[in-house]
Amino acid sequence: MRVALVSPYSWTYPGGVTRHIEALATELDRSGHDVKVLAPFDPDRRRTALLHRGARPQVRDLPEWLVPLGGTIGWPSNGAVSNLAGTPSGVATLRRELRAGGFDVVHVHEPVAPAIGWDALTSANAPLVGTFHCYSESVAPHKIAALLGARRKLNHLNVRVAVSEAAAWTGRRFYGGRYRVIPNGVVIPDGGVPAPKVRRPGQPLRIAFVGQAVERKGLPVLLRAFEALRREVPAELIVIGSTAEELAPLLVESEGVIALGRVDDAAKELALRSADLLCAPSLGGESFGMVLTEAFAAGTPVVASDIAGYRDVVSHGHDGLLVPRADATELAETLRDLALDPRRVAAMAVNARESAERYTWPRIAEQLVSAYEDAQVVPKPETAGERAAVKIGLKPADGLERIPARRLPSLEPMPSGGRGRFVRRGLLAGAALTTVAGSYLAVQHIGLQRIGDALVRSSPAWVLVALALMCASMLLRAVSWHAILKAAMPDARPRMVDAVQGITIGVLMSATLPARLGEPSRALVVARRLGRARDRLPVVLGTLVSQTLINVLALVILGAVMFTTIGLFAGRQQALLWYGLAPFGVLCLVLVAPALIRSGLPSRSARVAKWVAQGREATSRVRSGLTVFTRPREGAVAISMQLAAWALQWVSCYVLLVALGLEHKADLGAAAAILFAVNVTAVLPVTPSNLGVFQAACMAVLVGAYGVSPAQALGYGIILQAVEVATAVIMGGPALLKEGLSWREVRLRALHSAPVSLSSRQPAEADV
Template identity: 60%
Template sequence: MRVALVSPYSYTYPGGVGRHVEALAEGLIGRGDDVRLFAPYDPDDRLARVMHRGVRPEPRPAPSYFVSLGRTVGIPANGAVSNLSFTPHAVSTLGHAVRDGGFDVVHVHEPNAPVVSWVAAEAARVPLVGTFHTYATNGGVQRFVSTMLGARRVYQKLHARIAVSEAARWTAERWYGGNYVVVPNGVDLAAAPSGPKPPADSEHVRLLFVGRAEERKGLPILLRAFEALRGAGIDARLTVAGATPEEVEPYLLEREGVEIRGRVTDGEKSRLLHQADVVCAPSLGGESFGMVLTEAFAAGTPVVCSDIAGYRDVVREGLDGVLVPAGDPAALGEALHALAIDPARRARMARCARERAERFAWPRVAAEIAQVYERAIERAAETAPSRLSHVALRAGLRPADGLPRNPPRRIPSIEPELPGATRRRAFRVARRVGIAAGAAAGVGLAALALQRIGIDSIVHSLLAATPVWVLVAFALMCASMLARAESWHAILRAALPGARVRRRHAARGVMIGVLMSATLPARLGEPSRALIVARRLGRARERLPVVLGTLVSQTLLNLVALAILGTVMFATVGLFRGHEGALALVAAAPFAAAGLVIAAPVVLRRIAPRRFGKIHQVTAKVRRAMVDARRGLEVFRHPRLGSWAAIMQLLAWGVQWLACYTLLVALGLDHRAGIGAAAAVLFAVNVTAVIPATPSNIGVFQAACVAVLSAYGVGHTDAFAYGIILQAVEVATAFALGMPSLVGEGMSWRDLRLRALHASPVELRVPDRSDRRRAKAGA
């Protein structure tokens, strides 16, 4: 049989589909078929790196049956990058080859992917087979592809349709309709290591991750689970293959126990799979099939992977692998811990894995696909059409397979419904709605102010500002940041007496934290600056809770400063007359917060006894957090460091207060709004920024300035202009100090954002090492 295999993806940027098609070609050739593989090919040059965002193609020599379709461009899709060709050369070469190549069957992979697959489907004059590799739940994208781009019409031309898994069949039937047979991806058992695996023990476990450093692949989740596993006393080693150190670095907090191998050859990958005790595949979704799982099975290695649709077709729970909830580092860590302490179980699962791999052996898979080819040829012969029917078939207006119509329809989800998923989904929706509502309110307030006040008036007020005083305010803001850094340095020295805390690290942390707070609609500034310092103090994961606890000390000092500002505000404007009780509450807030932090660990220890399991777990977690926070208050037990930290933190607020007043002078508003108005503005913008809905709290910031300054007799136009200038000075300060600090730390904004998002520690509910030893002794 003469077969044309068509892949839309680059041969030198291999992914799951590309490797599947190449292995299928080898399998069919081994059966005696005449095969040609058509796919794009990117040479290793500068243009290829430019077209793929700096990623180099792999140096893969083309086999004799390969026909190049030219270059590709990398396009983000489904949480990954699709390397597709759109060149006239590809269209011309493939069209002529498919029409005039004398093939018995044309097998198109991903018929919905532009442009190569479409050309093959349109040009074919022989039986046409299509394989669907994708699992996707994004309705908007799939509807656009199926209707606007005509993929559904292309599918009508297929004489047989294959899905590589139930997940891929669900996607195809949901969005494109039709009838599909499931034929899984194959694995080369002959190339897999067949010797005995290295001996395993209960105190040491070798983990392996194979894949790209993409969030969709779940590498950040695995790294957090791995750190928790080592924290639970397991001597674990993690090898990351398929990603470079530069790609993995943004997700790492510390490198101990982690080996990054970068890009590896197929032979090296097989060896790593054989040497590993467990292969980890913590993908978050979007996987139609687990090729790395079948490769692990072929090497005799069990897997721990996410319980997602594409993986459940491969893994038999408890026999050759363990399924855990996707995106749950604690569940992943606990599953790895259970396997790490039970080498006998790992050995049983390894034997089952080798047996399971037989189902996916390429000779068997190639034979199943050849049977599909034969059915396609039979169907094409049975449906010899009239001229009118021929036109309908060529146009894709009727199905070429002759089977009953099966239009796209709603199908129940095949993803597992996890306990509490509805509650978590409702919380996520409520959070997004709240953030969107806050952002809309801020933008709406700004737009309303612009409409009522008038843009011309605001621009005139901005231009009337004295540049020298604006520069003075900018300098004062910078000085305020330095004072805050000095205060935090004293707090860190008290909390970490055995560590060498450098001033420049504390200063960089403060400045980077301000930059992150100014550019993101969430309070990532605090964890960002804690990460910067913790990574400089040895074992980052051990230091991070204490460093985070030191932020409590600064927060309490900030509350004291806000109480002072609030007192000045209440005393200088009549807006709050008759509400003197609010003054007492504001003044008492710092002391109440300090009392809560000090007393909470003692109180929580006495409540929620162990017989109330869930309540005890929650209170224990809160208590540990409070203990870490209380360690951050250690500075107040050292008179010298405590007084210095308080003086510098309050000085920072005082300098910032002076900067706010300087901007009033710059706009000529100091005769109406004096030092009390500056205190009121500083108080208001900090209170409204507790939970920022937009980056830098844009909109709400200006509204707070207008509301406060109006009470001091300042017109709305001047007050709005003041809010714009004040925020501009704060953002300029954040960038002027934060960007050089990021460069000094050798990090990018994206790197720090990823680390901050994945910085929270994971706690495993597992027995500690002493409990395990007692259990062994008892046994």
């Protein structure tokens, strides 16, 4: 049989689909079939790297059975990067080869992917088989594809194949049709699957991870779990597919982590053989997980996320274990239990060898050849009308009744704590939408032209002065924090540059992300600079509490100035005062919590006892960050510099009033009130930089208390926030570059910075 295998993905940026096609072509050729592969091929050039976000292609030979279809561009898709071709020359080459090849069947892989797959569906003059590799529940891209005619084009397929039930779900959900599930194959090493490994007492548990350093693959979750695991048992983590440079931004501690980078298949197989376990903590979007079967072929059991694509491969408790996705604590405890029970790991390794036999390429190729034969014998339409309907895609080419796309229940279980997160996200989204709607209505009511006039009439010189004052205030905050760090950690010898880097990066993250991610960001930056990050982080977080206390003092001073302004928030002073002093309650809780938590009291719940012990330890370490207030010298510097920073911000707010010509209506008291209002409303930000709420706070002060026109007040709020954001970018951008980090990397680090603590475990008989 003469077979054409069509791939939309670059041959020199090999992923799961490319490896599938290459192995299938090899097996079909071994079985006596004549195979041609049509796929894009990127040469190793500088321009190629630029088109793929800096990633260089692998240097691969051009096999005689491969027809190159030009270069590709890297597009973000489904949490990863898809290297797709769509050049006119590539499409022209595809059409020419399909017309002249004399193929008995054309097998299109990922037929929904533009533009190679789409064109092959209408260019081939032979029976068509399509394999669907992708699993995705994202509605938008599939709806767009359907609007562009994907369902009609897919009707040209004589047989539809999916690599898993998850991939078939995607096809049924968004495109309709019938699907037969034929999984990805795996290459069994010469000599068969290796014998199970026996880990001797005292040897570290060797865990392998295969994949890119991206959030979707769950690597940040695994790294948090591994840090907790290493504190209890000897362990090593071997990362295949990511370099040390790519891992560095995600690591808090690098001890025990070995990055092999991008390696060939032989090196990957050797690494999997040497591992006791493969860990695949993906967060979703996996249709099959070829790496799982590759681990089975190496005689290695797996610990994987309980997600749709992986449940089709891993038999829980037999050849591996499934854990809730995104749950670093559960993952760490599972790995810890396996480290303490080597006999269980050995038993699962025996079962993994048996599971690998189900996915051998001879078996998979045999099923695909059967699909090719079925595609060839599909009956031709009998009437001219039916032939026309099939030709234009109105009727399916399989000769059966059309099955339309339909809504299906999700395959993904809700992650641990998912309902609470869903409610929180819903509340934040609702608040953000309310803010946006309110801002839009305010602009409509005031008039865009009036707001524009107020902005245009502002003095650029005074705006620049305000910007300079804001930048200077950031430096004073860094001086204050440096004094606090020195008092809390004299042995670490923190430098001024450490505090400056942390403050400026934290301000940038707070200005561009909601949920105050700037605080953990700057704490992590400094903790990494001062030694073992996990040991330093609680104390560094405690120093943030010290700064918060000084900030509360500054708010009290601003409030006193504000309340002396006649008519300001008439009748509402008491409510605002309580709102502004609310952080005192949190501070008092931090100070007295260790004394209130009595670890010696009995508890009926081990989980409650664990929480109590963890809470006592954490709050005690956080309290050490307040040492500055027991040291007069450092304390005086910290308080005076922090209050001076607030004073500069106060003056900056007043300078902007001058810039808009409002100094005759609003004085320094108004500037104090504005600074107080925007900081109080920023306690729980619902949008980046609290956009919308920020302007509403400025308007409440200027319009309600000082009689400034709404257009000028809103213009003032826009300019003040622009100055704050510009300060964050001017100060934080160079700091990120100096730290060798990107904005995305700092965001990932802040999101996955919470340390993991494991529950106590009684040793089993197998452990002894």
